Amino acid sequence: MINWLHAPLSPEITRYVECYWFIEKQPGVEGHAFPKLNPDPSAHLVLSPPTQRYRYEMEQRVFEGEGSHWLFPHLHTFELDHRDPFVHIGIKFHAGALYSLTLLEYVHPTLDVITPVTLSSVMEHVSDAEDMLITLARKSPTQTCEQLDALLLPWLKKSREDQHSEVTRKALQLLDTMSVSALGDTLYCSQRTLERSFSRVTGLTLKQCQSMNKLEAMLAYLYQREATEIDWSDVALKFGFSDQPHLIRHLKKQIGLTPNTYAKERSLTIDVYGGVKYS
Missing domain, CATH: 2.60.120 (Jelly Rolls)
Structure with missing residues (x-):
């Protein structure tokens, strides 16, 4: 490949x-x-x-x-x-x-x-x-x-910005560094207004987008390590899960695989379709 x-x-x-x-x-x-x-x-x-x-x-x-x-x-x-x-x-x-x-x-x-x-x-x-x-x-x-x-x-060059795209861009820049509930105050708008603009522009909720970003970061982290090197308790802590069972349920729901199965198969193509570090 x-x-x-x-x-x-x-x-x-x-x-x-x-x-x-x-x-x-x-x-x-x-x-x-x-x-x-x-x-x-x-x-x-x-x-x-x-x-x-x-x-x-x-x-x-x-x-x-x-x-x-x-x-x-x-x-x-x-x-x-x-x-x-x-x-x-x-x-x-x-x-x-x-x-x-x-x-x-x-x-x-x-x-x-x-x-x-x-x-x-x-x-x-x-x-x-x-x-x-x-x-x-x-x-x-x-x-x-x-x-x-x-x-x-x-x-x-024909792009058009409006208040919805502007606030969404700012939210995306902060989404991986703070809680969804804190974004409205940080961006000086109500949480309801922020959620509406974000959904209008992306089709997603803030929580959905944050969850997908976290999943991508976690899979990239796992992809770079051998299965025998992975401590799932440490992974759960690093990516904000309350415990290892919570992480297991999340992976099973999102990609249909348990952590150990994913670590063995590595079947997700995170190395293509825009999912690797820039060379």
Whole structure:
């Protein structure tokens, strides 16, 4: 499996895009046939060859098709079909970013859905660029980031901010460092107003987003350690769980695995789809 992840190069892009990522499974390479994607508050624009098939399954719902597609924020774990060779370039947006990028024709944020998309429907004067970008991504991550910055900039310049997007951005910056109940006072607005704005922009509650961020951080922490090195009591304490049984119940609910099973299988693809440290 080949993969990389980089932050955008342009400050104008980083306001809305967290990172670009690339993953390719070449013929003859072994790997998890059905890896999983943990819950994610961010939307991803996944660029793929037009005839390449994709398949996502979530709680008996199946999303399948060909080519590029939107992977919208999801509260539940998706199972992927990675039995065959594939290649993707991903654009991971900050949570709630699509609100500002679609404000003029705004509808409530879409959750737990994958939909097909063409580059020309997102970026004006761009068509059939997937093959060019994929070829470039195999050779030079930096040049790929430069090209993606250039393609995205005209679209992102049309963004529109309002009071809901502004307060949501501030809340997201603080969400991992303080309790949800303290955010309203810190941002000088009522808790009810904050919750309404946050839900309007992201489609999520503050608690849901905070929980997903904590899960991602914990899985990244576990992924970097051997199963024999993990002390689950210490992990529970480090990530704010009252005790080890609470942690076990949380993991079982979120990803369908007990801690020990996860540590052995490592089947969640936190090393792709925007889930690794920047290289």
